[in-house]
Amino acid sequence: MIFAFILIISNCCVVINSSIQSNEAAEHPNETNSYIQDRDIPKFGEPIQNQTIAVGRESVFSCVVDNLQTYKIAWLKVDTQTILSIQTHIITKNHRMTVSHVENRAWVLRIRDVKESDKGWYMCQINTDPMKNQVGYLNVVVPPDILDYPTSTDMVVREGSNVTLKCAARGSPQPNITWRREGGESIAISGQREVVTFNGSILSISRVNRLHMGAYLCIASNGIPPTVSKRVMLIVHFPPMLMIQNQLVGSAIGQKIMLECQSEAYPKSINYWMKNETIITKGKRFEPVEMENAYRVIMKLTINSVGQNDFGSYKCVSKNSLGDTDGTIKLYHHRLQSESISSTEVQKMKENENASSTSRLSSQTLATLIYSLLCYCCLHIYLH
Secondary structure (H helix, E strand, C coil): CHHHHHHHHHHHHHHHHHHHHHHHHHHCHHHHHHHHHHCCCCEEEECCCCEEEECCCCEEEEEEEECCCCCCEEEEECCCCEEEEECCEECCCCCCEEEEEECCCEEEEEECCCCHHHCEEEEEEECCCCCEEEEEEEEEEEEEEECCCCCCCCEEEECCCCEEEECCEEEECCCEEEEEECCCCCEEEHHHEEECEEECCEEEECCCCHHHCEEEEEEEECCCCCCEEEEEEEEEEEEEEEECCCCEEEECCCCCEEEEEEEEEECCCEEEEEECCEECCCCCCEEEEEEEECCEEEEEEEECCCCHHHCEEEEEEEEECCEEEEEEEEEEECCCCCCCCCHHHHHHHHHHHHHHHHHHHHHHHHHHHHHHHHHHHHHHHHHC
16 A cells, blocks of 8 residues: 555656646757756666575575666565565564665665564565566575374383374475484384384384384484484383303302393392292302393303302293293213312222222232243143
8 A cells, every 4th residue: 555655656747747748858868868867767687586495594685676766666575465665764663674775776685583483475566657666586495393192202112013104294395204223223114124224104013022112213314404303212011031151050069150141121120049949149159240231131140169059950030011931051060180188989990990900919929830830831841
């Protein structure tokens, strides 16, 4: 309305000026022709450049006009048919917009802290009759942002269940969603196929197991920095399971020996050692220790200076809220060559040695007698 009113006034002025010029032309025809040539209507000096601006930055449109004379310049937003400015005066209530006149030729529209709603066509218009205008397009790009809903949060499931992880993001252009595991492990998807990365907003895993447990990263990108991600933790619950590499272990008297079990369980299990239905506690002779890695626990039991009473069966036990299990390791007496011999065994060895000596002596005596008898017989035959 304001701009139309200004146009009416301007046109009236043009009519009056034309009447005056006609009277002057009748009196001074040569001067009038020269004056009309100097009063050519305004022209745009160059086209308005389209822009692609990231949200939060500044947009600058420049409208170059030659020979504006007394005509007026206005900026409008075409999409909403809103008059933004006339000359350098801002009509809209948008405080982020300013217009400046540069080098008596360019009318520069600046939009600070660009918002996504600023996207659209902008028109520079001259109030000639007919009006002249040219337009430029502002494309506002928005970096990706992951939405809290319906993006999945940390999940806890039982082993063997089916799992669906979701990720939603917004931005301009629309972001692409990629899934990968935080530790770089492969992702098991339908059909028993494994991939390092999965493209798509929904990741489905069938019959999840303990190997699927860990952190999954939902990554959103659309070419506008920064790329963003969200971490979703997948926790798989399962009862304890034990693995024993050596179920039969030999040791000599006085030797230091170590027994070992490996347990897998989640939630975290309670682990301990038993012998003769008695729980083994840490002391001078027994040293039970645990080494944890995610849902795996290595249980070690060190026995310092094994004694005769230490031989037998040892049980490693693992329990959590979903169940319990145990495994057995048998420790047996394994004599070393350097192990000391008891006095009873020494006496037996001496007796065996004496018996062997007596046996050797009896054999020598018998041989001597036989040899003497043979010599006597030969001598007797010779004499006769």
